[in-house]
Amino acid sequence: MGASVGIALSAAGGERASDLLQNADFAMYRAKGAGKGRHELFEASMRAGMAERAELKQIIHGAVDRGELRVAYQPIVELATGQIVGAEALVRWHPAGRPLLMPADFITLAEENGQIVAIGRWVIEEACRLGRRWQDQLGDPSFGISVNLSARQFQHPDLVRDVLAALASTGLPAASLTLEITESVLMQHTSSTIETLGQLRGHGVRLAIDDFGTGYSSLSYLDRFSVDVLKIDRTFVDGFGADREGPVLVRAIIDLGQALGLEIVAEGIERADQLGPLRALGCRFGQGYLFSRPMEPTAFSSLLASRRLGPGTEPTSIAPRLRTPAAEGRDKVPLSN
Numbered sequence: 001m002g003a004s005v006g007i008a009l010s011a012a013g014g015e016r017a018s019d020l021l022q023n024a025d026f027a028m029y030r031a032k033g034a035g036k037g038r039h040e041l042f043e044a045s046m047r048a049g050m051a052e053r054a055e056l057k058q059i060i061h062g063a064v065d066r067g068e069l070r071v072a073y074q075p076i077v078e079l080a081t082g083q084i085v086g087a088e089a090l091v092r093w094h095p096a097g098r099p100l101l102m103p104a105d106f107i108t109l110a111e112e113n114g115q116i117v118a119i120g121r122w123v124i125e126e127a128c129r130l131g132r133r134w135q136d137q138l139g140d141p142s143f144g145i146s147v148n149l150s151a152r153q154f155q156h157p158d159l160v161r162d163v164l165a166a167l168a169s170t171g172l173p174a175a176s177l178t179l180e181i182t183e184s185v186l187m188q189h190t191s192s193t194i195e196t197l198g199q200l201r202g203h204g205v206r207l208a209i210d211d212f213g214t215g216y217s218s219l220s221y222l223d224r225f226s227v228d229v230l231k232i233d234r235t236f237v238d239g240f241g242a243d244r245e246g247p248v249l250v251r252a253i254i255d256l257g258q259a260l261g262l263e264i265v266a267e268g269i270e271r272a273d274q275l276g277p278l279r280a281l282g283c284r285f286g287q288g289y290l291f292s293r294p295m296e297p298t299a300f301s302s303l304l305a306s307r308r309l310g311p312g313t314e315p316t317s318i319a320p321r322l323r324t325p326a327a328e329g330r331d332k333v334p335l336s337n
Contacts, residue, residue, distance in 0.1 A: 004031040005039035026050050033108055057109045059095055064122045068094050071126050072294035075303065076146065076265060076287045079279050082308045086144035086178075087134075088287060089127035090294050091119065111152045120153040121162045128170040128177060130297055134304055135176065146178040148210065151185045155192065160199045167205075174204030178229060182210050186221050194225065201226050208265070213253055222260060230257045234268020234288070240277045254281045 006028025008020045015023075027042040029050060034040065063069055073087040093101045110116040124147055131145035153159060167174055179200065186193060186209070197207060208229035213236060232253055239247040250266075257264040266278050269288030278286060292303065 002037045004028055004036050006031055006042065007039060008042040029053065033104070053109065056095070056101075056106060057113055060093070060106060060110055060113070060115050063093055063095070063115070064118050066096070068096065069119065069122060070094055070100075070296070071123060071130070072296060073130070073300045074287055074294040075292050075300075076144070076285055077291050079266075079275060079284060079286050082291075084304060084307055085142070085285065086146060087131070087300065088146040088148075088180075088294075089123060089130075090148075091123050107150060111150055114152075116150050116152050117156050117158070120149065121166075123147060124163060125166040125170065128166045128172040130300075131176060132170045132172040134301065135172070137301065137304060138307065141173060141176065144176050144178055144206075145172070146180055146208065148180045149185070151182075154181055154185050154196065159196060160203075163200065163205060164203060167203075175206060178206040178208050180208045180210040180229075180231065183212065183214070183221070186225055197225050211267075213249060219256070222256075227262065229263045229265060231265045231267055232283070237266050237268045237274060237278070237288070240274040250278075251281055254283050258282055 006024040006026065008023035008027060010020060023042040023046075026046040026049075027040040030046055031038050031040040033053075070092040072090045072092060074090060075084045076086040076088060077083065078085050091103060091107075093106050095101070107116065110119050127145045127147050131143065135141050135143045149159075163177070163179070166172075167177065200207065206228040207226070208231055209227055210231050211233040212230045214233045230253060232250060236247050236250045236253070240250070254264050263285060264283045266274075266283050266286040267288060269275070269278070269286045269290045271290060274290070275286075295303070
């Protein structure tokens with residue numbers, strides 16, 4: 001069990017009980033939107049935020065049919081060579097007359113009103129379609145695509161059917177698709193989770209644990225559930241540098257992954273001095289702003305022409321800034337919490 005808590009304080013006893021409850025409700029939704037499992041204190045600005053939230057929750061219906069969704073792609077790189085081996089698909093929503101929205105701005109709303117299933121289905125198919133196009137462009141069937149799944153999407157009974165339909169319609173090999181889920185997803189609805197994972201693995205789809213080490217971190221589930229990849233959360237990678245040995249937990253995660261025969265991907269690599277320690281520990285793959293920001297499909301296709309990235313080699317002319325560095329964590333709301 002978990003909780004998101006909203007707190008509202010009275011000002012000299014002036015508010016009615018109903019007002020305090022409403023204010024606490026506003027604060028609770030802010031807590032949920034900020035990542036859940038936390039508390040927020042009510043501020044007057046939250047009223048306007050809730051009005052905006054209610055409007056977005058209404059207009060997200062039909063976003064797929066109106067063609068308002070976009071997918072940006074961030075390269076996954078082999079750290080030793082700088083070669084691009086795959087891409088992570090990251091959804092955006094661009095409502096008519098509004099600015100581009102990141103996952104943290106709308107995924108929770110989509111989960112609450114059920115639109116996450118339609119959005120997730122569209123993202124999987126779009127990512128598979130582009131993944132197959134890039135395999136053909138490179139002449140390399142090993143190029144992979146990763147897609148985040150939200151808890152509600154993972155629990156939907158049509159998930160396996162939707163994934164197989166996307167693979168069939170696009171021609172992407174099942175082994176080229178990696179579905180990313182969080183540790184918390186694995187700990188929910190265990191019997192159905194085992195069945196779903198078994199079906200996906202049975203068809204050859206790869207599975208990754210996203211933000212590993214930030215959730216329940218019960219090592220027993222790694223033995224129960226068959227996964228292929230562990231993704232080290234960017235909060236751990238931040239501690240690496242040329243003048244430090246690196247967090248003990250990262251060493252433990254990499255050693256654990258190697259012992260289990262899993263691939264390790266370090267997320268949020270932003271500085272060149274983080275590469276040496278990660279490579280020395282045996283982390284083979286990574287992604288982050290050091291190599292490239294997420295970019296639109298056309299720009300990504302151009303980037304693949306060289307197939308190789310290194311610190312500072314990102315061609316700015318083909319890598320539009322879709323977000324600011326401070327907002328990087330907002331991308332990791334699964335479809336990416």
